[in-house]
Amino acid sequence: MTFVQLIDCRTSRFDEMNRLLDTWVEQTRGKRTATHALVGKDRSDASHFIEIVEFPSYEEAMRNSNLPETDRIFREMVALCDEMPTFTDLDVVRDEQLNRGVAREFLEGLGRGDVDRLFERVADDYVDHDPANPQDTGLRAARDEVVGWRRAFDFSIRVDNQIAEDDLVCSRWTWHGRHKGDFLGIPATGQEATMTGMTWHRFRGGQICEAWRQYDRAGLLEQLGVLAQ
Numbered sequence: 372m373t374f375v376q377l378i379d380c381r382t383s384r385f386d387e388m389n390r391l392l393d394t395w396v397e398q399t400r401g402k403r404t405a406t407h408a409l410v411g412k413d414r415s416d417a418s419h420f421i422e423i424v425e426f427p428s429y430e431e432a433m434r435n436s437n438l439p440e441t442d443r444i445f446r447e448m449v450a451l452c453d454e455m456p457t458f459t460d461l462d463v464v465r466d467e468q469l470n471r472g473v474a475r476e477f478l479e480g481l482g483r484g485d486v487d488r489l490f491e492r493v494a495d496d497y498v499d500h501d502p503a504n505p506q507d508t509g510l511r512a513a514r515d516e517v518v519g520w521r522r523a524f525d526f527s528i529r530v531d532n533q534i535a536e537d538d539l540v541c542s543r544w545t546w547h548g549r550h551k552g553d554f555l556g557i558p559a560t561g562q563e564a565t566m567t568g569m570t571w572h573r574f575r576g577g578q579i580c581e582a583w584r585q586y587d588r589a590g591l592l593e594q595l596g597v598l599a600q
Contacts, residue, residue: 375460379419379457388448388452407425408422474542474579477493477579478544482521482548492579495510497510497580499513522553523551526548528546529544538575543568546568546586557592560596565594568584
């Protein structure tokens with residue numbers, strides 16, 4: 372179970388503390404077990420800071436605490452605080468990365484459901500980057516492309532893995548379809564095909580506003596018998 376520790380402290384020497392944290396990161400490289408660290412400053416009190424540190428489990432957090440470098444840095448950190456910091460230990464019981472969920476729903480919905488509803492979570496000024504198109508396209512072109520793929524194939528998309536950072540979500544996916552209509556001038560073959568790909572989505576205000584895609588188009592054409600193996 373993911374474990375999170377909140378370190379609540381007050382200091383008028385944050386620049387020194389920030390450099391100390393950089394030192395800890397450098398000294399524990401290859402040994403620390405923390406997977407994510409975030410420091411926030413209280414908007415109503417410039418001396419109040421909270422560090423949020425995430426670990427894969429409580430046991431991994433204890434391993435991290437027992438590193439000699441961690442103990443030394445902690446003692447130096449306490450010396451920079453105006454008062455003794457407090458610690459809150461949390462087992463994570465719910466973890467929702469909302470943008471990641473929207474990206475998954477959008478990709479998995481490409482092969483089914485209503486196109487209008489599908490694009491409700493896409494911004495009006497959406498920009499699409501597709502290696503198959505010489506120029507970036509917008510929302511209308513993206514909708515038309517989805518309609519074109521649906522006319523050409525009965526298909527589904529399975530999201531295999533996702534990572535999220537800031538306003539970006541990367542999804543690795545597998546596409547499987549049956550060729551039922553014209554595709555790039557290729558008449559329906561009835562052939563089933565599979566291809567893999569990856570999509571980066573950028574979000575703004577909970578909506579997809581930009582996307583970059585890479586997928587095995589040549590492999591798809593090969594399975595349709597257009598390209599020689």
